Amino acid sequence: MSKCMYVEALRMALREEMHRDKKVFVMGEDITRYGFGANRGLVDEFGAERVRNTPISEAAIIGSAVGAALRGMRPVAEIMFVDFIMIGMDQIVNQGAKMSYLANGELSVPMVIRAPEGTEWFGGGAQHSQTLHSIFMNIPGIKIVIPSDPYDAKGLLKSAIRDDNPVLFFEHKQLYTQKGEVPEEDYTIPLGKASIKREGEDITVVATSWMVKHSLEVAEELKNEISIEVIDPRTLVPLDKTTIINSVKKTGKLLVVDESPVNGGVQGEIISAIMEESFWNMEFPPKRIGSLNTPIPFSEYLEKEVIPTKEKIKKEILNIVSS
């Protein structure tokens, strides 16, 4: 076990899976020499056939991943920023997501699309800082993975690669340099299993991706006053409702934190899903925190107004618990 960065954990997963299975290959724009670096060095080990720099053609990147997957390969395509997935949206929604169903399981699309999302410190602004994972929840046929630390990143990426379905894999840019314990050996984390990142009694905070860190810090800061349970669903589709429901049964209070704009975001989906079964357990209305319904502005002075911050999370928790 050694400490490593999130981006290194991703690279370990890619390396190990490429060794394990010749059908795995990676592609994306400038992946051998630019960007956040998850694919760095792979070309030396696996050659240019299996580590492919592509033209700037997001529809063809995603669409050709679908096609290669249909033919038994296991492509892991990187889209440089999640915002650019929109260019290949059709190939996910109308092609990749529908194939297994239309072919009655005789075909499958074991592809992974990795994409960095989110904001802060980076100054990407409106077209380079979005958080777009929420919209894919409404497309049947896709799985959604969104790990919040290096350990999960490695285990989940391996599961995503071995999964027979199109998996969208979202990585918050801030996470890449975060460090954590990551075993050198092979391990996987099943898709559809939440992780209780901290146990608590008073309130359930469901947080995703970079928001997990914020939430854990708030839990630590408030530990003398409030016992906060922090749950990271880790995959949004499938969603591990059971773990959240069990927690809410105990705490009676729920806050969902995700960087997506609140309106139509996964926060509301989780709340509604949980209310269907845990309404009678609630002692207080379920609450949600997300970005304002506003494009992400460039200026550091404005950006922090739009996105969820530690302060906003703390304030809402205090509001809920003190009521």
Added chain:
Amino acid sequence: MSKCMYVEALRMALREEMHRDKKVFVMGEDITRYGFGANRGLVDEFGAERVRNTPISEAAIIGSAVGAALRGMRPVAEIMFVDFIMIGMDQIVNQGAKMSYLANGELSVPMVIRAPEGTEWFGGGAQHSQTLHSIFMNIPGIKIVIPSDPYDAKGLLKSAIRDDNPVLFFEHKQLYTQKGEVPEEDYTIPLGKASIKREGEDITVVATSWMVKHSLEVAEELKNEISIEVIDPRTLVPLDKTTIINSVKKTGKLLVVDESPVNGGVQGEIISAIMEESFWNMEFPPKRIGSLNTPIPFSEYLEKEVIPTKEKIKKEILNIVSS
């Protein structure tokens, strides 16, 4: 006042707005001679400059609508089936939706994109029957309009055309041939104002588009047992929460019905938004009905299993009210 079909009401709105404002023009694939017919005949009246058949190039259709709107025109682009919007997704999400914000209101994008969606009787299957309006709720900068009858269709399309923002205008295919009273004269319906389609005391049913008709029929059938209030939000962004909250205060029960797949659909968004303010008014957990999280199968034997039907709505209402 005369009875006319939904598609005729749309055509009236287009015609009147094209007369009223020279900046309004329409474009889309084969709009002069094919498809559902909202643009039929306009070319004879307004000429080929303002009624344009386009190549099969959805990104360029949407993107050029953004560009023409930026330059002061008011394009109304038709995408033949909502499924194909995915091809031009980037031009909506990354271009159209961001312009006014990035230019601090010095620019605006007064465009409308019209698209038929939904299923039943039509046999379109997985790539021609989707209901995709939900995913746009998570994109700040877009308005979403979804009228359920001819009267609303005309009034809302006019408002959409006059609005200074990108408006997505969703028309359920089943609605096109539905008839209703439509005034010949000019009128508009404000975006952001729900319509109480039927008053009731026992339960609030929020229904959209084609689901309004189903819900109204159920309300009529059950009228001796249950008094059902049916609310059509008419626009999803902006969403008229006040009308729904007022209703829920009265009934204490809420069912949201929409044809989107349930997972990540607008149903959950509405429930969460309402719970934030009306949690304490609820006498029963809020419920939602949508399509199964399954692509739409072609076979009529299967299709009806996937989509919300009158029977499913009735059953859920009875379940809620009898509890």
Added chain:
Amino acid sequence: MAINKEQKIKMFKTMSRIRTFEDKLQKIYRDGKLDGHLHTSHGQEAVAVGVMEALSDKDIIFSNHRGHGHFLARGTSPRNIIAECYGKVTGTNKGRSGSMYLVDTKRGMPVASGIVGGNICVATGSALASSIKKDNAVTISFFGDGATNIGFFHESLNMASLWNLPIVYICENNQYGEATKREEHQKIEKISDRASAYSMPGFTVDGTDLMAVYEAVKKVVDKAREEGGPALLECVVYRLRGHSAGDVGPYRPKKEEEEWNTKYDPIKKFKEELLEQKILDNQVVEKIEEEIEKEIEEAVNFALDSEAPLAETVSKYVYREEEDNE
């Protein structure tokens, strides 16, 4: 490789089967006994048959919304396609597709695309898989003239050329996209000229001339198989019927239709050739046509007699899970 007599007769039969099949389906549709989007390939039969004859069993074909001919030419049974159009469990997709998204995994035909041009990127990925696996398969991507205006076409051809992928892009230029004549959707003279924008070889062939299609495809497929590398092949045909079964094409000049119907019907043309070459005589032709007529009748009955898919299967295979891998 020259085509021998037997092959020619078989190819004639296949073309006739496609025609009879689609005539029948169109009639059923117009009689109001069948619903859904139904696009027939009248006038394009020689493309389907010529292409398939030039392929090997391991090759992969991506079809589109106008795909009956492609599947029939590859050997999919008419019964299963008709059953699919009726939404029955005996259909190619067990009723999940209808006419537009047919599949035949046993014959290397993944799901056809109802999104115009939607298969072009996906097919490119299939060729990429072959290129990495070195499995010697060639991929075919079928699309229409209208589809050459969509971004997928551009991105894919650039990628395939750059990576020297074993794929042949076959444009069935039937001169219309729905009601839009080609001059109204693009300005270029020949679609195959677009290949040069990717330094890719491009060819135009008379798509109503079966042997010409076969030979043109054979050449580029063999090259793709041996050396890798894509090609764009434009087959000029004419959509002898409306865009879909319900469309009678009021927007088209009748004279134009008539001219093509008499001079460029690929089946008529090939029949005359075979008669002239004495490979067939009129009696044999009549017999063939009768047999096919019967075969299609039976296929319709098969479809009608088939069961509907079971409601409880409706959400199966939205995801493929491990337990599905036998």
Added chain:
Amino acid sequence: MAINKEQKIKMFKTMSRIRTFEDKLQKIYRDGKLDGHLHTSHGQEAVAVGVMEALSDKDIIFSNHRGHGHFLARGTSPRNIIAECYGKVTGTNKGRSGSMYLVDTKRGMPVASGIVGGNICVATGSALASSIKKDNAVTISFFGDGATNIGFFHESLNMASLWNLPIVYICENNQYGEATKREEHQKIEKISDRASAYSMPGFTVDGTDLMAVYEAVKKVVDKAREEGGPALLECVVYRLRGHSAGDVGPYRPKKEEEEWNTKYDPIKKFKEELLEQKILDNQVVEKIEEEIEKEIEEAVNFALDSEAPLAETVSKYVYREEEDNE
């Protein structure tokens, strides 16, 4: 229309301003005092300046992520751009954009696109508006070599050609898309050859030769204005620096860089021309450079001294509402 002495001096100044501006910005960035994506246009100054000189005030320009030069050449003040890069309220976009999505509505420059090729469709729509309104404006769409592989390029050029729209597509072929050399992202020799896929005129010009750019642009812009109709103009340049301010380009052959830096720096080249033609002498040049240096220093100070945007304005203009129309 020949360019006179005064114009030439002005154009030289503008190129120098762009260079000094970007040198400064890059330095500030490398000193860690500025954040965000910052793409400088070193080596491409003659394109920006040559294009703008050929336009009229009513023309519309869609810029991209590498846009400082386009804006400066059009007359946007360096102060406002630097303030924008600092996220200040005095910035072109009041701090909402940073370097990538600049805007200058007063100068016919709508929001630049940080999505590669993202402005190509939008610009086409602008030309469509002009074509309907008959306002005699010509639209310019700027993009790089890498952007010519994206579907937007294809769909837009086809549409513009079909509709004879008054637009000039200007490809600044700087031979790299990020770290990818052009041979690695497309196989064609000349990007302008892609124009023929749309029956559109295409031209390639030495983008380091200011007068050549000006003349080439002038010709196609004047034609677009008078008769309508698009053109594709490829300007061959070399990205003299890294892809972005932090990139030192380890993936590029040093020899290649050096050669271009010495032989094809557009500013050096034009300066030598002006010296040779005795339009400038070394003293004047020095004075110009000093003035510009000072101007940029002041612009930086202006930016530093400027206020941050107010938090409460953060959600303003997500939607444009009626009350916003004064």
